[in-house]
Amino acid sequence: QVHLVESGGGSVQAGGSLTLSCAAGMHVYNNYCMAWFRQGPGKEREGVAAIDSDGVTNYAESVKGRFAISKDNANYTLYLQMNSLKPEDTAMYYCAADPQPYDTLTSRHFGYWGQGTQVTVSS
DSSP states (O other): OOOOEEEOOEEEETTOOEEEEEEOOHHHHHHSEEEEEEEOTTOOOEEEEEEOTTOOEEEOGGGTTTEEEEEETTTTEEEEEEOSOOGGGOEEEEEEEESSOSSTTOGGGOOEEOOOEEEEEEO
16 A cells, blocks of 8 residues: 655745655655645646656756755655745645656646645745
């Protein structure tokens, strides 16, 4: 059973930083592609960043150079370091996992989801 638990959301001023965490079991961590998605008010869910089991990363253009996805091998935890945050980054952020998604930034290709953590960026 796949169980993903996000944490680390909160409120921050524009230009600030936050780090999101997603705890996953060993099997998921070692064998699945894992990703971060977000859904803002009135918007569709969009891919933010992904990392596959080989460590290959993929980022949405809107966050390149500002966000970094990484994994902690000791704790089977996925991270999203978010810097230079903008008000438009405000959204519910979700951790997702799938054995072999066709597109690592498209939500319909992921079968397992966490409950989400809210990020609010004020101007």
